Amino acid sequence: MSGIVQVAPVWAVAAVLLTVLAGVAGAVFEAVVQARSDGRRGGLLAPVAETARLLRQPQRSLLSADVLLWRIGTAALPIIAVLMAAVLPFGSWVIADLPVGLVWFNAMDVMVWAAVWLAGWGPNSAHAMIGGYRFLGLALGYELPLMFALTAPAVAAGSLRMADIVAGQETLWYVAWMPVAFVVFCAAVLAFSLHRPFDAPAGADLGGGVLAEAAGVDRLLLLAGRHMLLAVGSGFAVALFLGGGAGPFLPGWAWFLTKTLVVLGVLLVVRRRLGPLRPDQLMAPAWLVALPAVLVQLAVVAVVAVARG
């Protein structure tokens, strides 16, 4: 595979479209799987129908809502997904080849903290606000394991640049010798995209939590943001652990897209099999199991990296 090149800024438009489409692919896949498990056929058009319905539905206005913060919170999720995608190498192309692309990704996933909390705070509704706080509770659990899981590929590649990390996997994909970091990363992707088992912030027991008061475009943006974050997160799983666009015969972008869609599909299937997790239930497994495990993983990676010189 040839080196990864930075493309002209105009391609950012294509990146936005692609991020949206990847999110739609996830939503369609989920709808089809849901329809099949309900014993129905189809489901292909369910996300489209839902989008059309939400676009016609008026937004809700609530007494003493902090509309500014609310709108910022709801609009932020899709924007964060696109900003993440900006440093993600798509095959051999990347929009912004930042020397610290991995840290940029990390900064953007932390932005989700602010976005979900604001989306919960804004409407001046107890259910939504508790949903926002639940997300912060989960975030405290998953963020540190995620950060150390991100560190492993960076240490192995000796660089925080996404292109270098992809290039470092030419001989062996990182998933082969960093399985723990890979699993922790995938779990964190489900977490920062508010998917099962980390969907307590939008839980049905809270009447929808951060989604409780979101109607119309607000709801559409939140739901779309969740799917886009999951799709982009899958893309990062491919770039960080599954060799990026590496593969025989097909061009880099085709391999990258295929792998990303497979990871996305697997995550969507896995999450259907899991129950929701209360934020206080996450802390013990995250900090007492995942964090030490990923630190041991990191130590192994560091020793290997030093031994290789």
Added chain:
Amino acid sequence: MLTTVIFAALALIAVAAGIVVFRTDSMARATYALAVSFVAVGAMMLQFGLDYIGVVTILMMVMEMAIMAIFMVMFMGMNPALMPMDMVHNKRGSLLIAGGVFVVLAAGALLVPWPARRGAPAVDLTASLGEAIMGNKMLVMLTVSPVLFATLVSAVVLANPRGRYRDYPPPLAAPGDAAGGTDHGGTGSDGGTAPHDHGHHGGGH
């Protein structure tokens, strides 16, 4: 030219957001206005070519403001954080201090004879900045940072009565208790029931 314009715009955003922190009556707006101010500063650092420090500043500050939202509810007794409130206290004193500090810093920036650049910037600014700041004290820094982190975590754990006296992780619920333990029925499960069980235990210490 464009760089200067962007720098000026970022500086204006940083200062304006900083002013909003004190003018607004909402803790949430104050918190996130402060985050915006810091994000603008982080973007300025990117302009200096300090990629890592700039992005980490954005990361840390956004995370810090989110954590602050948790502390707002955890530790502010009657929870004024959820109500409109005045963001300034001791107005005259703080105005004097702030004005004084500003004058000193501005005078320093204007009056200090800035040295002319010698040599070229290092290839990796982040690494050379780290070397310049920490240099041969790297081992001390590496030791101090986990100790500092552990201190912070234990301070928070000890400040929270439940953190001090309650079993963690919570013991698996007994069959009779299962409804309370695994039920997702709302806010009560966040701790409304648990301290009750361990109240006597805690008092005994």
